[in-house]
Amino acid sequence: MSKGKILVVDDDRLVLATLSYGLTQAGFDVIDADNGDDAILLAREHRPQLALLDIRMEGLTGFDVAAYLREYLQTPFMFLSAFADEATVTKVKELGAVAYLVKPLDISQIVPAVEAAFARATPPAAPPTAATAASAVAPAATGSEVPATLDITALAVGVLMHRFSLPRDEALARLLSLASADGHSVPEQARRLVDAVELLARPGKG
Known part of the structure; x- marks a missing residue:
């Protein structure tokens, strides 16, 4: 049984392949992309439960993808990056990532972190309130149309x-x-x- 569906995004093909293989072996259903544009398209199509994002990529960055996931799909996300400077950490906190991992890490360290992030991102079900019931039946983006407010x-x-x-x-x-x-x-x-x-x-x- 799958532990959950995760979108993995990294522009380094070797890192992407390693992450995808390791997470698949650990029991996750993995969707991967090597750029931010494809990541958004795949997220809209497959609706993963969590995204693991590299930050610095050509074109749309991991921050761009995270902002889209949060705004339009309400998909939780975590970052895996080689950068840990103050500005990067501040931005990670502003976006509301469920976890922030700093490279280099091997897959044996990443898998437990992903499992923990899934646990934080998908808390035990609680009795629905009027607000949560409304949001459950009114997703932010449906079908194949890009929301008009996206640039x-x-x-x-x-x-x-x-x-x-x-x-x-x-x-x-x-x-x-x-x-x-x-x-x-x-x-x-x-x-x-x-x-x-x-x-x-x-x-x-x-």
Whole structure:
């Protein structure tokens, strides 16, 4: 029986593979991503119970992903990062992470921390109040539509940066060019791009 569904995000492929394998062996159902853009798309599709996030990544950072998970999916998250400076720690606290682990750590240390984070993130069920009952039947984001309040242009720029290995200014220029060529506004073109990437990210059937 699975201990729970966890989203693991790290732009270092070796670290990602090690985490994914170790957590799978420990009994977790693992969804992995090597960038923040794919992480958000996968989180929206699979609705994990917890996310384990690297912080510093090209495009959307772990902080960006955490903010989205908190705001739109109410998904608890923890960080695994090589950085422990004061500004980073302050931001981690502001976002409300359930745990903050500093690299290097091996998987034998990470698994207990993840199990503890799951315990903190999923407390024993309590009698529902009117507020919790309302939130349970009214998720913040449903279906395949990106919430309008999300900065869809920034998300699309991050996708282009990752897919084509572009710096941010060149990715934005490409988005503007695509919008002009197709006769769309920039936000509309950005939404079309994000929707297309999400469609391609879905697992094939057959």
